Structures are given as C-alpha cells and as structure tokens.
Amino acid sequence: MASVNVKNLQQLENLSSFSLSQLEKFADNLSVKNYRKNEIVFDQDQEAKLVYLVISGVARVSYLNTHENQTIVSLLPAGEFFGLDSLVPKTHHPFRCDAFENSVVGSIRPQTFIEILLGTTYESFLRWYTATLHSNRKSYVHCVRGIGLDLRGRIALELLNLADLFGISDARGMIIDLNISHEDLAGIIGASRQQVTQHLNEFDRKQIIAREGRRIIVDAQKLRKTIELES
The missing domain is CATH 1.10.10.10 (Winged helix-like DNA-binding domain superfamily/Winged helix DNA-binding domain)
Structure with a gap:
C-alpha cells in the first residue's frame, strides 16, 4: 500500500486552498493504492462505498451497455475526485472506473471526506445534497445512458x-x-x-x-x- 504526504496534496489544484490541518487529517485518513494501466478501481453497478482522488496518472470513467460496449464518459487528471455517488448511502456506481495509465489513487470514507474538507457533519451535508444537487447528478447519468x-x-x-x-x-x-x-x-x-x-x-x-x-x-x-x- 502506497502513502501520500501533505506536500503531495498541496500540489494538487483542487486541494491547494485547504488548510494545513485539514490536509493533514485528510492524508491520515486516505488509503493510497497504485493501479496498473487498465486495472479496475471500481466496476459499474458495484455498491458505492468510498470517495476517490487521483493523486497521479489518469483515471478513466466509462459506461458499459448490456453488450459491454464502452463509452468513455471522462478522463480524470491528478487532483480530481470521483466515485461521488458514495456520498448518498446505499447507492451504486453508474459507471466503471479504471486506470487509463499507471496511476496512484487515494480513497476515503464519504463521511470522513465531508467532515474534514467541508467542516460540517455528514448528516447536515446529506440533507443539503439530496435537496439540491442529487437530482442534477441523476440527470447527468440519464443523459450518458442514452448514448449508443x-x-x-x-x-x-x-x-x-x-x-x-x-x-x-x-x-x-x-x-x-x-x-x-x-x-x-x-x-x-x-x-x-x-x-x-x-x-x-x-x-x-x-x-x-x-x-x-x-x-x-x-x-x-x-x-x-x-x-x-x-x-
């Protein structure tokens, strides 16, 4: 299992504005793994339990139809979070994610992710998220599934x-x-x-x-x- 330090996190654009204490807590709770090219991080329809961060390399998010034909939804560079479906309990990933090239990816429990980086309780965040952004996420997934x-x-x-x-x-x-x-x-x-x-x-x-x-x-x-x- 690989590791990451605060200096590595500060160099990622999406994390550069967070305080040192937040990043220290984040690093302490982040599990880090090396993925080989094409190695699956999580599969489509798998239960969503973790939030992921690309630390280095590139992650590929894809949609597979019933015939396993692949549509690439996005390529994620270092600093991008993904697997955010896990922010809502008992949901499943609508897409597959794998390593587009050799990559280092961190994972963290969604409750810990919210409490450290947003500074609020998970319960408070969940009420806000389901009332405002969750329907937009569902619309995005719906549009992608129409491709093909x-x-x-x-x-x-x-x-x-x-x-x-x-x-x-x-x-x-x-x-x-x-x-x-x-x-x-x-x-x-x-x-x-x-x-x-x-x-x-x-x-x-x-x-x-x-x-x-x-x-x-x-x-x-x-x-x-x-x-x-x-x-």
Whole structure:
C-alpha cells in the first residue's frame, strides 16, 4: 500500500486552498493504492462505498451497455475526485472506473471526506445534497445512458425517466402525471414529432404503453426490456 504526504496534496489544484490541518487529517485518513494501466478501481453497478482522488496518472470513467460496449464518459487528471455517488448511502456506481495509465489513487470514507474538507457533519451535508444537487447528478447519468441507443431505445429510456419523476402507481402500470405532447417529447429526445409518434404508436400496439389523452401509462418492465434489446 502506497502513502501520500501533505506536500503531495498541496500540489494538487483542487486541494491547494485547504488548510494545513485539514490536509493533514485528510492524508491520515486516505488509503493510497497504485493501479496498473487498465486495472479496475471500481466496476459499474458495484455498491458505492468510498470517495476517490487521483493523486497521479489518469483515471478513466466509462459506461458499459448490456453488450459491454464502452463509452468513455471522462478522463480524470491528478487532483480530481470521483466515485461521488458514495456520498448518498446505499447507492451504486453508474459507471466503471479504471486506470487509463499507471496511476496512484487515494480513497476515503464519504463521511470522513465531508467532515474534514467541508467542516460540517455528514448528516447536515446529506440533507443539503439530496435537496439540491442529487437530482442534477441523476440527470447527468440519464443523459450518458442514452448514448449508443437508437431512437426507439431513447424514447423508452425517457419514458422510464418521466415515470420516475412524475409517475403515479396504477393497476395498469405507472401513469406519467404530466400533460406532455409528442412535440414536447421529441424536443427532449432530439427527434422529430413524426418519429416519436411512430414509435409511441408501436409501443401502444405492443402494450408497452397505453394512453389517456396526452397522459401516458407505461409498463416499466417492458420498457426496460426494450432498452436492453436496443443497447
């Protein structure tokens, strides 16, 4: 197991503004490991338990679809934190992270990370984070997951997202409690209204969705299967 000192941390741009006492505590609680090129730091869908810091080298964050095709989400230089999904308990990493080149990576418990660098209790931070930024993080992940899907798959993915945000449970499925037109849905997905209408009609025929005026009732399980077939 490698180690890191305060001087190393002070040289990282994202940590340079923190006090010496904060960095000393941070270094004392940081577990440091050397990763070889392509070695996995954490896998997609693995339970998120730690916050990570690139100390040297480059980390690669990727999304893998159901066929294991890889989309690189970002390349992280020294000084970048990642694995921030762990800030919310009982969550899972939506992406895989591995070493893009030989790298040194530190890891720390999220509670300790918050208390040392933000100077507040983890409980106070969590209330603020879930009320303000967590939904933005979920939107970002949702957008990335649409990469590589064809239009049919993107429509299915967006219907699932709308059901998650505006859904009301019903014996027939989830009612999207939102007065949304085909034109609105086309604008969200980035397609023409005619294309969206064509696919919605197909979903209706196959009983993947049902419609009441502009409200859509979705079968979430069938939509997920549609996405798996398209990805």
